[in-house]
Amino acid sequence: MRGSIRTRAPAVPRFRPAAVARLCRLASLVVLVALVSGAHVVGAGPAAQAREAPSSFADMAERLLPAVVNISTTQSMTGERGPQMPQFPPGSPFEEFFREFFDRQGPGQGQAPTMPRRATSLGSGFVIDKEGYIVTNNHVIEGADEVTVILQDDTALKAEIVGRDPKTDVALLKVEAEKDLPFVEFGDSDRSRVGDWVVAIGNPFGLGGTVTAGIISARARNINAGPYDNFIQTDASINRGNSGGPLFNMDGQVIGVNTAIYSPAGGGSVGIGFATPSNLAQSVVDDLRRFGEVKRGWLGVRIQTVTDEIADSLGLDRARGALVASVQEGGPAAEAGIQAGDVILSWDGDDIREMRNLPKAVADTEIGSTVDAVVWRDGKRQTVKVKVAELEEEEAAAMAGEEGAPAPAPETAGAEVPSLGLSVQPLNDQTRESFQIPEDVQRGVVVTDLNAESDAAEKGIRPGDVIAEVNQKQVTTAEEIRAQIQAAKDSGRKSVLLMVQNEAGSRFVAVRIGDQ
Template identity: 45%
Template structure:
């Protein structure tokens, strides 16, 4: 299903849908949005209310349509599966990730359209980075139903490709004294699965489209980067909704609509993703003041703990992040963290999973000394680490390769626990269902010793062998499994 994940920038065709009206009892007497939200002890929608009507009336004016004209970018030429052709889709952020879903690329002039929302009376607007990336000119259309209906040019104040967030500012002339309608932030940490939400945006160029649904899940990782923690919703969002707000029934922004899993039409199938607004709030000061985001850096390559790794390292649980490698010259190496350590606490924060550590480290101010609790050889230890500044080229998470598997070097401990005769080769420690490796028959626990008839002695050899694979290529792998050796041909989807 992830093979059809799409960012939700606008595309140049229409999809017509049959809809069936749903009758809701009339509004409560004397209904007021603020009074109703205050009266509710939970986030559930009161039956018999027209609360969504009131939210739409009040919040629609602060949602804007964004169009750009920009530099030559890359557009889809051969989408995977039966997905639509997305013109004007930029390669960043998460270039490698999105290339997997949009196929090979051809350069052409960039034109795009998306959504955004105003967050201050002075005209600061939040949107997705991919909506405005590469823009030479940003045009924002505002329509509040009469009082303001105007196009504004906008300038880029700051952007963060890692989280796909951008901040722009409407350009006013000296005589323009407009105070813009704006939206207030909610608390996405308090969001509950099943809670009602509303999306407003510009799907397929249809301005100020309002859709309603519920929160389907929280903290979704969709493979877009180390800071994945998306809100999943079934509120209908489509190409063009990128950057628009996801609102709770108090009318507060609790997310920024960003991506969908689409069917053959490229439209909504009931699975959309929004960036939690608390993530936006955490980087907003940096975007305003510096235009970029400064993050902390620990200097380790990490991976999740599988059942085999749990047994091999004599761990009591699956909690924590396993250090697969230590970056030379980084803070972790200087502090004495070693490959094979399991990080279970970082400062005051518990590290429950591999995915949680990059977010915790990133939020730590560079230069700060942090007490890190690790498990080494089955014993707990505390190490003080002074966090450095994360640079764009520095890697922190052991990412899945193009075939959808995760590999690791075979340590002497693994060799002994798995009764192996040598440490040569790489261990398959994780396989993503539906990706090329899993479909070809690779399993967790396999040992890959050759790729395309060339020996593989470690992870570096393996990564070099698969790095250049393109869609349609086949990698012939020699695999040791259960005392036998087999060949597996893996075709890259």
């Protein structure tokens, strides 16, 4: 018919019934071979390698529960109990009257004598061998007069404190039992991965033998609990009383000691718990068992974080390593030739990614051994050999991190350094007395004034601080500071590195160069 358009349907091929049957059988065979051989099918995801969630934790819990114990401690508490000073609004006429009354009421003045009382606390722990050695947290047994271990069958045993380590919050106990105790073994925490299933067993709120499950949420967490923070984070429910209990992997091995929780509301679990990794805890336990204390390697430096600006001022490609703020005289670092201003990039073959990695790496090094340390100095890498000594308590402060700035000192006039937003004067008897500068600070220039809106002020520099070096060059005048600033500008750098000294010690501060 004129004016109409006809669309022809595509031709459908015709097959004989026998041929169709053969094709169907062939297609079925191809699919079956693909399924059996695991052949990859386009559009399908790769085969999962991770272990599937177990249908039940019952068999595992039944096997592990006997080795997990409750820990009860008692402690004698003394204190004066008497009338307390009421609170009044500032300036209230009653405040002065009541203050005179309470000042006259010394101990025993009209007050009944108080008797010592007993405080009790609860925690968790786990047996690590049949002889009765038990691991828990230091804070569970700290200050305790008596420690009692309660087994799953309610047997109560008096425990001896073999040793404890506040820095990692790990403690080791020993009990004497009439028979061999069930125990659990440490696993390799370094092999654990984010997303792995874990099980926590403990004594939350005094409810013994409680089992919870979750996953590893994160690793290597720093919660500012100590110098060797490297926590495993988990969402397995951990509450008060779980402290010191074990965190198990799916093989029933201890990969962590439950230590802390994040709880903004009343101490209950919100799914953020932290466990000390087993590799760290096990090394501490081994020392406690052998020596009753932990023996750690010592370097003898005070360190601080390498920021992006510090890295730029030193010519480093990125922020990494640990910046040496000061070196303790006579220590291993001083003997090896490590200097203030060096950035330690590697220790015994392991990269130091950030400042907090160095204390743990040094502490884990065998005492008396000699290791290679790679440092960044004068714009290039250098290797020094360090003989590691033993860390003593009085030397522990040398491994501390960054310190806060001192309180402001009186202002005096000085020579301006406009590009840094501050003024300085030479270090002499007059400025030393005016700003109460410690006697051990022997060189540099004194900051006498600074612009409150300057980068130097934002970085914590205050009047009374002494600038000893600029870009790792000693300075004694404002002119020398300006010369180093100009050299930094000529090399294309946007900041200069100042060594600042005060009563808190030495530290490095990267300060942006202003336009002036």
